[in-house]
Amino acid sequence: MAGKFELKKSKNDKFYFSLLAGNGQTILSSEMYEAKASAVNGIESVKKNAGDAARYEKAVAKNGSPYFNLKAANGQVIGSSEMYSSESARDAGIESVMANAAGASVDDQTAA
Template identity: 60%
Template structure:
C-alpha cells in the first residue's frame, strides 16, 4: 500500500496534513495553515523536498528523544516527525518520508 497525505481541518478551523506510510502510520505532521490552499502548497513542498537528504534537520527533544524536521529550500519548516526512542528509528522515519513523500496521493478530508 502506498503512502498518502491526509489533509484535514483542525478543531481550531485551520488546515493541516499528515503524511502517512503505507501501513497508515503518521511519519510527518505539518504546521497549521490559515487556508486550504496554503496547506496544499505545503504538500507540494513536501513532494518536492522529501527526496533531498539535505532538507532534513535531525534534532533532539529536551528529553533526549530524536526527531526530525523537513525544511523547504527557503529554510522554512514544512513538517515534523514524531519523537523516536533512538536515532535508528528516526533514520527509518526519514527514509520512509523520502520513499512515500514524492508520490503520495492526497486524501482530502476537509
C-alpha cells in the same frame, strides 16, 4: 500500499496535513495553516523536497527523544516527525518520508 497525505481541518478552522506510510503510521505532520490553499502548497513542498537528504534537520528534544524536521529550500520547516525512541528509528523515519512522499496521493478530508 503506497503512502498518502491526509488533509484535515482542525476544530478552530485551521488546516493541516499528515503524511502516512503504507502501513497507516504518521511519519510527518505539518504546522497549522490559515487557508486550505496554503496547506495544499505545503503538501506540494513536501513532495518536492522530501527526496533531498540535505533538507532534513536531525534534532533531539529536551527529553532526549530524536526527531527530524523537513525544510524547504528557504529553510522554513514544512513538516516535523514524531518523537522516536532511538536515532536509528528516526533515520528510518526519514527514509520512509523519502520513499513515500513523492508519489503519495492526497486524501482531502476537509469537505463537509
